[in-house]
Amino acid sequence: MIDAKLTPPSASFHASWLESYDEWGTLDQDGAAAFVAARYDLDLRDASHFAQWVNVLHQMAKDDFQPPEGLANQSTIWVVRDNAYLGAVSLRHSLMNEYLTEVGGHIGYGIRPSARGHGLAKFALKGALEEARELGMERVLVTCKQSNVASARTIESCGGILESVRPPESFVADLGVTEPIRRYWIDL
Numbered sequence: 638m639i640d641a642k643l644t645p646p647s648a649s650f651h652a653s654w655l656e657s658y659d660e661w662g663t664l665d666q667d668g669a670a671a672f673v674a675a676r677y678d679l680d681l682r683d684a685s686h687f688a689q690w691v692n693v694l695h696q697m698a699k700d701d702f703q704p705p706e707g708l709a710n711q712s713t714i715w716v717v718r719d720n721a722y723l724g725a726v727s728l729r730h731s732l733m734n735e736y737l738t739e740v741g742g743h744i745g746y747g748i749r750p751s752a753r754g755h756g757l758a759k760f761a762l763k764g765a766l767e768e769a770r771e772l773g774m775e776r777v778l779v780t781c782k783q784s785n786v787a788s789a790r791t792i793e794s795c796g797g798i799l800e801s802v803r804p805p806e807s808f809v810a811d812l813g814v815t816e817p818i819r820r821y822w823i824d825l
């Protein structure tokens with residue numbers, strides 16, 4: 638029984654998001670799309686910048702919004718419990734560049750370290766699949782590194798069918814991929 642819920646990003650979670658940030662120890666958090674903040678020169682420790690980032694994430698879910706160069710429109714869904722931010726999932730609306738086609742896929746997700754191991758990633762991925770269905774997408778590519786057993790099990794539990802495991806040699810060198818990527822498709 639999952640006692641969390643899925644919700645659109647909200648500035649009201651700033652304090653808890655910062656606690657989560659400290660747990661991760663990096664802005665490079667799968668699913669959170671924190672890199673978007675850098676594209677707008679936003680410091681996510683600042684409350685008003687955080688609110689601007691949240692607003693951009695809302696805008697990016699609309700396909701008539703033009704995101705920064707090289708970024709896909711995406712829906713962002715947060716996993717929360719009461720006032721606590723627990724994780725995030727990003728649903729890219731298209732595989733609009735080589736990075737997404739080869740490595741990133743349609744969906745990325747991450748659960749803060751203290752909340753892992755309780756089914757939240759599966760809960761989040763299922764929510765993203767529901768959103769994808771509502772957007773009319775027919776199938777999604779979900780990927781993970783070969784060594785990421787938890788992520789592979791998450792994808793398989795949500796119906797992922799393994800298409801291939803691509804060795805790093807097949808990727809363009811500047812993607813920085815150092816291990817094989819497991820590529821799964823989920824029919825919607």
Ligand SMILES: CC(C)(COP(=O)(O)OP(=O)(O)OC[C@H]1O[C@@H](n2cnc3c(N)ncnc32)[C@H](O)[C@@H]1OP(=O)(O)O)[C@@H](O)C(=O)NCCC(=O)NCCS
Binds near residue numbers: 667748788
């Ligand atoms: C991968 C990640 C999202 C999993 O989140 P989680 O909430 O702990 O996952 P869940 O509790 O929903 O478990 C999902 C599946 O993984 C398995 N699992 C979870 N942690 C595991 C671990 N450390 N080792 C092996 N399997 C694990 C669970 O048993 C479950 O499988 P099952 O359905 O067969 O029982 C989380 O570890 C994380 O955020 N990691 C860093 C970011 C990341 O790797 N994101 C994915 C990028 S592709």
